[in-house]
Amino acid sequence: MSSLTDVAKAAGVSIATVSRVISHPDKVAPHTQLAVRKAMKELGYQPNRVARRLRQRGGKRHLLGLIIPDIQNPFFAEIARGVEDVAYANQFAVMLCNSDENLEKESFYLDVMRAESVDGIILPPINDRDLAVTKIAESGIPIVTVDRSLSNSTIDKVEVDNRQGAFDAVAHLIKVGHRRIGLITSRVTISTGRDRKLGYEQALAANDIAVTPDYIRIGDYKQASGVTLADELLALPVPPTALFVANNLMAVGAIEAIHKRGLNIPRDVALIGFDDLPWADALDPPLTMVRQPAYEVGRAAAELLLKRLGNPNSPSAWLRLRPRLILRKSC
Amino acid sequence: MSSLTDVAKAAGVSIATVSRVISHPDKVAPHTQLAVRKAMKELGYQPNRVARRLRQRGGKRHLLGLIIPDIQNPFFAEIARGVEDVAYANQFAVMLCNSDENLEKESFYLDVMRAESVDGIILPPINDRDLAVTKIAESGIPIVTVDRSLSNSTIDKVEVDNRQGAFDAVAHLIKVGHRRIGLITSRVTISTGRDRKLGYEQALAANDIAVTPDYIRIGDYKQASGVTLADELLALPVPPTALFVANNLMAVGAIEAIHKRGLNIPRDVALIGFDDLPWADALDPPLTMVRQPAYEVGRAAAELLLKRLGNPNSPSAWLRLRPRLILRKSC
DNA sequence: AAGAGCAATGTAAACGTTTACTTTTTAGGG
DNA sequence: CCCTAAAAAGTAAACGTTTACATTGCTCTT
Numbered sequence: 021m022s023s024l025t026d027v028a029k030a031a032g033v034s035i036a037t038v039s040r041v042i043s044h045p046d047k048v049a050p051h052t053q054l055a056v057r058k059a060m061k062e063l064g065y066q067p068n069r070v071a072r073r074l075r076q077r078g079g080k081r082h083l084l085g086l087i088i089p090d091i092q093n094p095f096f097a098e099i100a101r102g103v104e105d106v107a108y109a110n111q112f113a114v115m116l117c118n119s120d121e122n123l124e125k126e127s128f129y130l131d132v133m134r135a136e137s138v139d140g141i142i143l144p145p146i147n148d149r150d151l152a153v154t155k156i157a158e159s160g161i162p163i164v165t166v167d168r169s170l171s172n173s174t175i176d177k178v179e180v181d182n183r184q185g186a187f188d189a190v191a192h193l194i195k196v197g198h199r200r201i202g203l204i205t206s207r208v209t210i211s212t213g214r215d216r217k218l219g220y221e222q223a224l225a226a227n228d229i230a231v232t233p234d235y236i237r238i239g240d241y242k243q244a245s246g247v248t249l250a251d252e253l254l255a256l257p258v259p260p261t262a263l264f265v266a267n268n269l270m271a272v273g274a275i276e277a278i279h280k281r282g283l284n285i286p287r288d289v290a291l292i293g294f295d296d297l298p299w300a301d302a303l304d305p306p307l308t309m310v311r312q313p314a315y316e317v318g319r320a321a322a323e324l325l326l327k328r329l330g331n332p333n334s335p336s337a338w339l340r341l342r343p344r345l346i347l348r349k350s351c
Numbered sequence: 352m353s354s355l356t357d358v359a360k361a362a363g364v365s366i367a368t369v370s371r372v373i374s375h376p377d378k379v380a381p382h383t384q385l386a387v388r389k390a391m392k393e394l395g396y397q398p399n400r401v402a403r404r405l406r407q408r409g410g411k412r413h414l415l416g417l418i419i420p421d422i423q424n425p426f427f428a429e430i431a432r433g434v435e436d437v438a439y440a441n442q443f444a445v446m447l448c449n450s451d452e453n454l455e456k457e458s459f460y461l462d463v464m465r466a467e468s469v470d471g472i473i474l475p476p477i478n479d480r481d482l483a484v485t486k487i488a489e490s491g492i493p494i495v496t497v498d499r500s501l502s503n504s505t506i507d508k509v510e511v512d513n514r515q516g517a518f519d520a521v522a523h524l525i526k527v528g529h530r531r532i533g534l535i536t537s538r539v540t541i542s543t544g545r546d547r548k549l550g551y552e553q554a555l556a557a558n559d560i561a562v563t564p565d566y567i568r569i570g571d572y573k574q575a576s577g578v579t580l581a582d583e584l585l586a587l588p589v590p591p592t593a594l595f596v597a598n599n600l601m602a603v604g605a606i607e608a609i610h611k612r613g614l615n616i617p618r619d620v621a622l623i624g625f626d627d628l629p630w631a632d633a634l635d636p637p638l639t640m641v642r643q644p645a646y647e648v649g650r651a652a653a654e655l656l657l658k659r660l661g662n663p664n665s666p667s668a669w670l671r672l673r674p675r676l677i678l679r680k681s682c
Numbered sequence: 683a684a685g686a687g688c689a690a691t692g693t694a695a696a697c698g699t700t701t702a703c704t705t706t707t708t709a710g711g712g
Numbered sequence: 713c714c715c716t717a718a719a720a721a722g723t724a725a726a727c728g729t730t731t732a733c734a735t736t737g738c739t740c741t742t
Contacts, residue, residue, distance in 0.1 A: 021465075023728055023729085024728060024729065025728080033691075033692085034691065034692045034693075035692095035728090035729085035730095036692060036693075036694095036730085036731080037690085037692075039728095039729065039730060039731085040690095040691090040730090040731095042729095043730075043731095044731095047689085047690080047691095048690070049689080049690060049691085052690080052691085066465060066466050067466060067728085067729080068405075068466055068468070069463065069466040069467050069468075070401055070404050070405045070466070070467060070468050070727090070729090071405050071697090071727070071728030071730090072728080072729055072730080073401050073697095073729090074399075074401045074402050074696095074697050074698070074699090074728080074729070075697050075728080075729045075730045075731085076697090076729080077697095091422060091428050091431055091432065091435075092425065092428045092429065092432060094423065094425075097422050097428060098423065100422055101422065101423060101449070104422075108456070108459075113448070113460075113463050113467070114447070114448070115444065115445075115446050115447075116446075116447040117435070117444070117445070118432070118435055125439070129444075131397055132400065132444050134352075134397060135397050135398060135399055135400040135401070136400050136401060136444070137399070137400075159352070243629065272629075272630045272633045275633040276632055276633055279633075297630075298423070298574065298603075299574070299603045299628075299630075299634075301607055302603045302606040302607055302610075302634050303630070303633050303634060304633065304635025304636065304637075305635065306635075354697090354698055355698065355699065356698080364721075364722085365721065365722045365723075366698090366699085366700095366722090367701080367721070367723075367724095368722075370698095370699065370700060370701085371700090371701095371720095371721090374700075374701095375701095378719090379721080380719080380720060380721085383720080383721080398698085398699080399698050399699070401697090401698080401699090402697070402698030402699040402700090402727090403698080403700080404699090404727095405697090405699070405726095405728070405729090406698080406699045406701085406726075407699080407727090408727095
């Protein structure tokens, strides 16, 4: 591993000149530049990112942090791809971690990110007033929240209109004739959970249908909880005729639960999911879902973050993307 | 961001002592240690990983690199989880990148990893004699290949018995009565592609069935190519009655292609996939697949790598895990 | 022909650690 | 009570960069 010193020696110049060839080429004479570049090539020189990051102050360290709940959830995987593509195009590397919706794990990784001197961090906060995130943001590291947001905070964010998405889904269910509609969603201490529940309630209200508390179940995003909760709903004395499952993996779980009871979708129970899945078309039946533009969310967040690095004092930005109901065959 | 210097000042000791409290606590007197720890807590001190990595030599830098083709493929996502869990348990961070099966992108990220001074790298090489990987390995950075392997190399590896997996799948297809079996797989310049094709051929040979070259198609792992290639096979004058699709996403594509032709699985065409999917049970029909222990592959690779860091000169290790045919309803 | 001004380059400090080496303190043996 | 050895703490160099500041050598102006 050759260093600046080696290159400088080979090219017969000082290390400062070599460094300038890399960072400020306009400040060094053309023929010196040529000599230096030749030496670099011959030695196979690669700047050491660690040393560079140690010296460099904010915004130029070419490293972004991304903390997501679970990379195995296709929704977050898609966000990750969006972030990574923008990063790659701008010569940034991404450090990716899974929090598992676990505050302790998130906190550990936030510390790692700070200790790694990342330029900025993209993440969906674990809950509404995620203290660890607020603290790190106050310490001066630029943050962009995606998917979920922090209540009363001025942090940059990219979100999706969850209320609208849920409203559209439930309204569609009502339009095709359902009045007993179950909801499986996440805790209301998470902005997405709250907004999707709100959309559900508003759609019912708009059609003069009373909310049945027993039809609302709270899960943890995972497939297994979709199975359990859907099963609970179907076991009710007067079960819902349609299910709105506000997350992709839980929707898959719901399919399994419904099949296990020998019921047919959509004949016996209608189903709409959220988040979408790349293979929703191959499911049995192809699943109608509210599709979030996850890749775009990731891209937008990374672009926002990069923009903020270039301009730390600009007012905070807030992007809201629109989800879209994709009609397939499950209702 | 407080540093060693701040803590040292606060505790009234030298920075060396503070550093020792962190790295070699046994070398500092108990009561000094107490004072130092108190100062650390009060200042909210976190060691700077960047500075530490700059100084530290191999194996102690607490950073692993992971380069995978595509995080959106559930198989690789599962590997990533395995790696990450082991890393987290050992206080290592993971830097994750997507190569998109693109040699240039892989090469870029390998450079980044070297420049980031990672302790070691885990990756499935893009092909059999991936020069960029060989070069980086020769430069002394520990590498563990997963899933695919490098031909005639002594690099540590964790692989799955792909030949056996393919053999089992095709043998099963034959057992239930099929003799015209199509194969959709990847290029033979990739070890997995080669081995799975070999297993396919051996299973046919073991049952005295001749190989029909026209029944073999080469894809690129993606869902879209599964659609196209399955469609090509089904359009043949004498189409296969069963398809063995040697990858998860292409299998999903094949389902779509079959449905689009109005055919029924398994009545008209039987189907077996590879790699498995978390929601294979919710597919139409639930898809019989050769399940690879991807999470275990990831874990094993990370453990191997960590072990090598502790013992750089141990002979190279080679783990081969066994896949398992999961019978569902697609044949 | 001398001085001003500028472009090109060099020198050295700084970033926050770790650690070899040195110095100081403490304990124990005679 | 002195000497030695071990334990504890300190000093300073090193890791590979970036950059403020200093120096050198030109080109212009007048």
